[in-house]
Structure formats: C-alpha cells, structure tokens
Amino acid sequence: MTGQxxxxxxxxxxxGILLVLLGxxxxxxxxxxxxxxxxxxxxxxxxxxxxxxxxxxxIDTPPDPVPHALVLTGIVVAVSATALALAFGKRLDQDxx
Amino acid sequence: xxxxxxxxxxxxxxIGAFAVTVSPLHARGLGLMAAVLTAASAxxxxxxxxxxxxxxxxxxxxxxxxxxxxxxxxxxAAFLAMANVVALAVSVYAGGYFKQxxxxxxxxxxxxLWSALNGLFLAADLFNLYVTLELLGISAxxxxxLTGTREAVAANLRYxxxxxxxxMSYLLGVxxxxxxxxxLDIGLVAEAIEPGPVAWTAMTLMIGGLILKAALxxxxxxxxxxxxxxxxPVSAALSALVVxxxxxxxxxxxxxxxxxxxxxxxxxxxxxxxxxxxxxGSWRALRAERLKLLxxxxxxxxxxYLFIAFPLxxxxxxxxxxxxxxxxxxxLALTHGFAKAGFFLAxxxxxxxxxxxxxDDLGGAAQALPAATFAIGLAGxxxxxxxxxxxFLAKWVMLEQAxxxxxxxxxxxxxxxxLLAAAYIFRVLSRAFNREPTxxxxxxxxxxxxxxxxxxxxxxxxxxxxxxxLWVLLEQGAFG
Numbered sequence: 381m382t383g384q385x386x387x388x389x390x391x392x393x394x395x396g397i398l399l400v401l402l403g404x405x406x407x408x409x410x411x412x413x414x415x416x417x418x419x420x421x422x423x424x425x426x427x428x429x430x431x432x433x434x435x436x437x438x439i440d441t442p443p444d445p446v447p448h449a450l451v452l453t454g455i456v457v458a459v460s461a462t463a464l465a466l467a468f469g470k471r472l473d474q475d476x477x
Numbered sequence: 478x479x480x481x482x483x484x485x486x487x488x489x490x491x492i493g494a495f496a497v498t499v500s501p502l503h504a505r506g507l508g509l510m511a512a513v514l515t516a517a518s519a520x521x522x523x524x525x526x527x528x529x530x531x532x533x534x535x536x537x538x539x540x541x542x543x544x545x546x547x548x549x550x551x552x553x554a555a556f557l558a559m560a561n562v563v564a565l566a567v568s569v570y571a572g573g574y575f576k577q578x579x580x581x582x583x584x585x586x587x588x589x590l591w592s593a594l595n596g597l598f599l600a601a602d603l604f605n606l607y608v609t610l611e612l613l614g615i616s617a618x619x620x621x622x623l624t625g626t627r628e629a630v631a632a633n634l635r636y637x638x639x640x641x642x643x644x645m646s647y648l649l650g651v652x653x654x655x656x657x658x659x660x661l662d663i664g665l666v667a668e669a670i671e672p673g674p675v676a677w678t679a680m681t682l683m684i685g686g687l688i689l690k691a692a693l694x695x696x697x698x699x700x701x702x703x704x705x706x707x708x709x710p711v712s713a714a715l716s717a718l719v720v721x722x723x724x725x726x727x728x729x730x731x732x733x734x735x736x737x738x739x740x741x742x743x744x745x746x747x748x749x750x751x752x753x754x755x756x757x758g759s760w761r762a763l764r765a766e767r768l769k770l771l772x773x774x775x776x777x778x779x780x781x782y783l784f785i786a787f788p789l790x791x792x793x794x795x796x797x798x799x800x801x802x803x804x805x806x807x808x809l810a811l812t813h814g815f816a817k818a819g820f821f822l823a824x825x826x827x828x829x830x831x832x833x834x835x836x837d838d839l840g841g842a843a844q845a846l847p848a849a850t851f852a853i854g855l856a857g858x859x860x861x862x863x864x865x866x867x868x869f870l871a872k873w874v875m876l877e878q879a880x881x882x883x884x885x886x887x888x889x890x891x892x893x894x895x896l897l898a899a900a901y902i903f904r905v906l907s908r909a910f911n912r913e914p915t916x917x918x919x920x921x922x923x924x925x926x927x928x929x930x931x932x933x934x935x936x937x938x939x940x941x942x943x944x945x946x947l948w949v950l951l952e953q954g955a956f957g
Contacts, residue, residue, distance in 0.1 A: 393656075400649060407642060416638055423645050427652060434656045447655065450604055454648065457611045461641055464615055468622060468634040475627045 385438045392433035399426030413469045417462055424458045482525065483534040483547045485518040486557070486595045494588035501581040505572050508584035512568035512591075519561035519595055526554035533601065546662065548601035552732075552807065556725050557598045559811040560718050563818045564591050570822050571710040574829075582623060583708075590616035590714065597722050602661040603651045603734075606726060607644060614640035614690065617719045621707040632702035639689060639699045643723075646686030653679040667734050676738040683730060688747070690723035693784055694754035697777045701761070704773035709825020712769060716776040717818035721810055724783050728806070731787065744791035747784045752890040754781025759897030763904065768824045768834035771901055772817065775860055778894055779813045782872070785887050789875060792882050805874035812867030816859035823852035839908040850909050857902035862895050892938075 403423030407416055428451045435447035493511020497504045526532055532549045539545070549557065568587070575583045593612035600606045618637035622630045655661055657676070658669040670676050692700040700720070704712050731739070758778030765771035786806040793799040826849040827842050828834040843850040862868035872891060879887045920926050940947075 400645075404642075407638075413634070420638065420641050420645065423642075427645060427649050430649070430652050430656075434652065446661070447652075450651075450655075453604070453608060457608065457615075457644075461611065461615055461637065464619060465634060465637055465641075468618075468630050468637065471622075471625070471630050472627065472634070475630075 382438075385436065389433045389436055392436070393430050396426045396429030396433060399423070399429060402426075413465070413472075417465055417469075421458060421462060424454065428454055481534075482518045482521045483532055483549060483599060484536060486515065486522055486561075487547070487592055487599065489515045489518055490588040490592035490595065494585045494592065497581075497584040497588065504580045504584040505575075508580075508588060509568060509572055511588055512565055515588075515591060515595070516561040516565040519557050522549050522599075523554040523558040525549075526551060545605055546601040547596075547599040548663075549599055552725075552729065553598045555807055555811060556721070557595065559814045560594055560598065560721075563717050563814055564594070564714065567710045567714050567818065567822070570713075570825075574708065574710055574825065579623065579708075583620070583711075586616050586620045586623075587711075587714075590620060590719075594718060594722055597726065601663055603654060603663065603666065604661050607648050607651055610647065610690070610723070610726070611644050613719060613722060614644060617715055618703075620711045621703050621715060623708055623711060624706065626706065628702065629706040632699070632706050636699045636703040639696075643686040643689035646682050646689070650679040650682035650686070653682065663729075663733055667736070670734065670737055672738045676735070680730075680735045680738060680743070684727055684735075684743075684747075687723045687727040687730075688750070688784075691720050691727060691780055691784075692777055693747070693750050693780060694757055694777065695750070697754060697758065697780075700777055701770055701773040704776065705767065705770040709769075709821055709828065712772070712825070713818040713821035716773065716821060717814040720776065720780060721814055724780065724810060731790075732803075739791060741788070741791050744788040748786075748788035748887065751781040751784030751787070752887065754778060754784070755890055755894035756781075756897075759894050759901065763897055763901040765901075766835060766837070768827065768836055768839070768905065769821070771836065771905065772820050772824060775820075775898070775901065776813075776817055778898070779809075779817070779860065782875075782891065782894065783810055783813075785890065786875065789878055789882065789884065789887065792884065793878060798878060798881070801874055802878050805871040805878075808867045809871035809875075812859050812871065816856040816866075816868070819852050820856035820860070823849040823856070827853075836905055836908055839905070842909040843906075850906070853909070854902075854906055857906065861898045861902055892942075 400423050403419045403421075403426055406419035407423065410416060410419065431447040431451050431454075432443075435444040437443055490511055493508060493515065496507045496511065500507060522532065526549050531551075534547045536545045536547065571580075571583060571587065590613060593609045593616060597606060597609035597613060600609055614637065618633045618640065621636060622633040651661070653675055654666055654670075657679075658666060660666055660669060689696045704716050707715060755778050758774050758776070758781060762771045762774035762778060765774055783806060786802065786809075789802055790799065790806070793802055824834060827839065827846060830846055830849075831839070831842065859866040859868050862872045872895070876888055876891060879885065879891075920930075
C-alpha cells in the first residue's frame with residue numbers, strides 16, 4: 381500500500397517537476413506575451429501537480445487538505461494575474477493599431 | 478483589545494478598497510478615511526509590540542496548522558510602522574494628485590496594495606506570505622500602468638511577468654518545505670528544518686524568487702522603466718515599499734527559517750550581487766537624464782546595500798555586534814523607504830510644475846518650488862548617507878563591522894556607492910539652482926587644484942577612515 385502511494389506520488393510529483401522545467405524554459409526562451417503567459421501557467425500547473433501529489437495518501441484515505449487548499453488559492457491567484465497580463469497585452473495591441 | 482489591531486491593519490484597507498469601488502464618486506474622501514484608519518491601526522500594532530512584546534492572532538479561532546495566523550514581532554513592527562507612515566503620506570499626496578477619473582482607478586488598487594503590504598509584514602506562515610506577495614505584485618503592476626501610456630503598460634507587463642516568475646519559484650520552495658516537514662507556520666518550520674538537499678533547494682527557490690522581486694542586480698532590469706513611468710505617488714510606493722517588502726521577506730526567511738541551513742557561500746553570493754547593484758545602480762543614476770529614472774536607479778543601488786548586509790551578518794557571531802548590525806540593516810531599509818518616497822513625491826511635484834523631469838532643464842526649480850527642492854535635498858542627504866541621517870548611522874555600523882571582520886572589500890564598495898550617490902544628488906541640486914549644464918573639464922589647473930583636492934580627500938577620507946593612527950600617536954605621552 382505505502383509502496384503504491386509512493387509510486388503515485390513520484391509519478392505525479394515527477395511530472396509536476398517536468399512541467400515546471402518545461403514552463404520555465406518556454407518562459408525564458410519565447411518572446412511573445414501569449415507564449416510567456418501559457419508558459420507561466422504551465423509552471424503553475426506543475427507546482428499544483430506537485431502539491432496534489434504531496435497531499436495524496438492512498439486510494440482509501442482522504443487526502444491531506446492543506447496542499448489542496450494551497451492549490452485552490454494558487455489557481456485563483458494565477459487566474460487573476462493572467463487576466464491582468466492579458467488586459468495589458470490587449471492595451472499594447474490597441475496602441476499598435 | 479490590542480490584539481484586534483493585527484487583523485484590522487489588513488482588513489481596514491480591504492474594506493476601504495471595497496467601499497471606494499462601490500462608491501467611486503466619493504473615492505477620495507473614503508480612500509483618505511481608510512488610509513487614516515489603516516495607518517492608525519498599524520501604528521497601534523507597532524506601539525503594542527513596543528510595550529508588550531510579540532503579538533499573535535489566530536483568525537477565527539483556528540490554530541496552527543490549519544488556521545491563518547498573524548504575528549507581529551519587532552522586525553515586522555518596524556517595517557509596518559515605516560510602510561504605514563509612508564503610505565499615509567502617499568495617500569494625502571494622491572488626494573491632490575489624482576483628479577476624478579484617475580482617482581476612481583487609483584484608490585481601490587492602492588488600498589488593495591496596502592492591505593497586501595500589511596498582510597505580508599504580519600503573516601506568520603509561508604503560504605499566506607505567498608498570497609500576500611502575489612496580491613502585492615498584481616496590484617503594484619496595475620497601479621504602475623495607471624497612466625496608460627505605452628511605455629508604462631509595457632514596463633509593468635514585464636514587471637508583472639517577472640513578479641509571477643518570482644512568486645512561482647517561491648511557491649515551489651513552499652511546496653518542498655511542506656513535503657519535507659508537513660508544516661507551513663514559520664516558527665514550526667524553523668524548529669523542523671535541518672541541513673540537507675531539500676532545505677537548500679527550498680532556500681534557493683524561495684530566496685531566488687524574492688531577490689527577483691527585490692530587483693537585486695542583475696535581476697533589476699524590470700525596475701527602472703516600471704518605477705520611472707508610474708504616476709509619482711505610485712512610484713513612491715513601489716520604490717519605497719514594494720521592493721522593500723520582498724527584502725523584508727528574504728531577511729525574515731534568512732533569520733527565522735533557514736538559519737540552520739545557511740552557509741557562507743550563499744551569503745557571499747548575495748553580498749556580491751548587492752555590491753554590483755550598488756556600483757551599477759549608482760552609476761546609471763548618475764548618467765540618468767530624467768529625475769524619476771535617477772530615483773529608480775538609485776533604488777537599485779540602495780537595495781544593493783541591504784544585501785551587502787547578508788555576508789556581514791553571516792560572518793558575525795551571535796551577540797551584541799550582530800544585533801547592532803541587524804538593527805543597522807533595518808534602519809537602512811527604513812530610512813531609504815522614507816527618503817525615496819519623499820524624493821519621488823517631490824520629483825512628481827517638479828514634473829507637474831515644469832511639465833517634464835529632464836534633469837538638465839531643471840533650471841529655476843529651486844526658485845519656483847523651494848519646498849519640493851528642499852525635500853529632494855533632504856532625501857538626498859539620506860540617500861548619500863550624510864550625518865545625521867539614519868543612513869549615516871546604519872552605514873557607519875556596517876562599515877565598522879566590515880573592518881572588524883577584516884572584510885575590507887565591502888568597505889570599498891560602500892564608499893564608492895556613497896561617492897556616486899553624492900555625485901548624482903548634487904547633480905540634481907546644481908541643476909535646480911540654475912548652474913551651467915556641465916563643467917568643461919574636471920581639472921583646470923592641476924598645479925593649483927590637485928593640492929586642494931588632496932587636502933579635501935585627506936580631511937574626508939584620510940582622517941575619517943584611518944583615524945586609528947592618531948590614537949596610537951597620542952598614546953606617546955599625550956594620554957594621561
């Protein structure tokens with residue numbers, strides 16, 4: 381049972397780290413705003429993945445609520461920040477016309 | 478009763494932000510009222526910490542580890558008091574600066590920023606710190622772009638993205654800490670943490686994210702355009718308070734959480750980056766063509782001094798000397814908060830009256846706006862570190878400790894930074910008093926001028942820094 385939990389945590393947490401690295405690489409390499417925004421959201425998704433993996437305690441046990449609360453809050457913050465960045469981007473596009 | 482002031486310092490500006498959003502016609506009146514109440518509650522927190530010691534409030538009766546706790550110790554109380562006095566001054570200034578339309582946009586964002594700021598100084602667990610950090614970054618970027626000009630929007634979009642990257646890095650560190658120790662409360666993490674790869678990685682991620690937000694060289698690139706293009710009261714708040722909040726958090730983590738895992742290499746790296754920031758920021762401030770850009774680069778330099786404190790703190794054993802050093806660093810941060818806010822507000826006044834802030838064309842500003850020019854001069858005294866400013870005292874303690882430790886290279890950096898600061902402040906003041914733009918040559922007649930220069934240098938640096946031999950000499954029979 382614990383072996384299974386650890387395996388699931390490693391799988392989810394490991395893919396989370398992968399997502400963070402992909403997002404970071406993409407954020408640093410790509411210029412356009414939209415790509416940067418997608419990249420930073422990908423990083424966020426990676427961090428949330430890691431947090432969900434931390435909260436997992438097996439199929440029959442309820443998960444640790446603290447990391448879940450962190451993920452929910454994190455999602456709200458990420459959505460607001462993305463909205464503001466898009467509003468800035470829209471303003472810059474309008475000025476170009 | 479006093480403990481209630483803790484949540485009030487965070488909720489009052491939040492309620493104010495809601496009120497000015499609902500009733501935009503009265504934005505100015507309501508905003509100023511919220512500002513006064515917020516500052517009063519925050520100052521009462523500081524007063525309570527002063528007399529009764531550390532304060533803690535577990536909101537809603539939920540304790541650790543699930544609840545949201547607020548805590549104020551001496552360090553947070555000191556930053557809280559500075560931030561709220563500066564924020565109150567900025568609010569009063571903004572009351573006259575923003576007219577109807579822009580006032581409606583300014584006040585809700587400003588009060589949100591204030592709430593996040595107070596929350597950051599008072600939050601007692603790593604995750605709430607992340608939330609306040611994000612709220613601070615988002616409201617700061619929105620405020621910075623308030624003028625709506627292309628430069629301002631582009632600069633603040635960059636600021637927002639850099640800030641997001643910084644907080645993402647911080648959050649990843651928080652996740653690591655929770656995975657390893659299962660707690661988020663600062664006190665509990667500090668008890669649980671032990672040296673090892675997990676703690677080092679978490680520290681690198683969290684402090685790394687924060688120095689990005691504190692604009693430490695070479696991650697300062699986003700700061701000058703963002704701060705120079707914001708409306709004057711916003712520039713004041715961004716430069717004096719928002720970057721300072723990131724520094725506060727880095728210092729807090731360094732002292733309270735990561736103390737057992739620290740090593741000298743990390744401290745030295747921060748110090749070297751700080752030294753580079755001092756030299757580069759001061760140099761760019763000296764070369765800046767616009768007053769607000771000068772102030773923004775000066776912020777880069779002044780943040781550098783704060784990070785030079787890390788290697789000094791790491792090398793000083795616990796005791797009176799280390800306490801003095803820590804107090805000096807906090808004093809430096811607080812003094813810069815007041816000075817830079819005052820500088821930006823006065824620069825905004827000059828800009829508004831002259832219609833521009835080109836330093837070379839400031840001629841007559843001193844005659845037209847004596848009080849604003851005097852404010853720039855006063856702030857300049859603190860930015861340079863002349864006596865009797867707080868910066869003077871703070872730099873003195875830091876220099877003394879660097880000499881005692883034999884780490885003389887930090888001394889050179891701080892002296893160079895001070896000289897450059899004097900140069901960029903006097904450059905502004907000389908233009909304000911209507912002098913000719915630039916001297917033709919530095920030295921005009923070497924034979925007569927060099928002796929004068931030399932004597933001046935001896936008086937200032939020779940006898941100031943190397944006064945020790947005089948004591949040795951006087952010991953030869955002069956001391957009774």
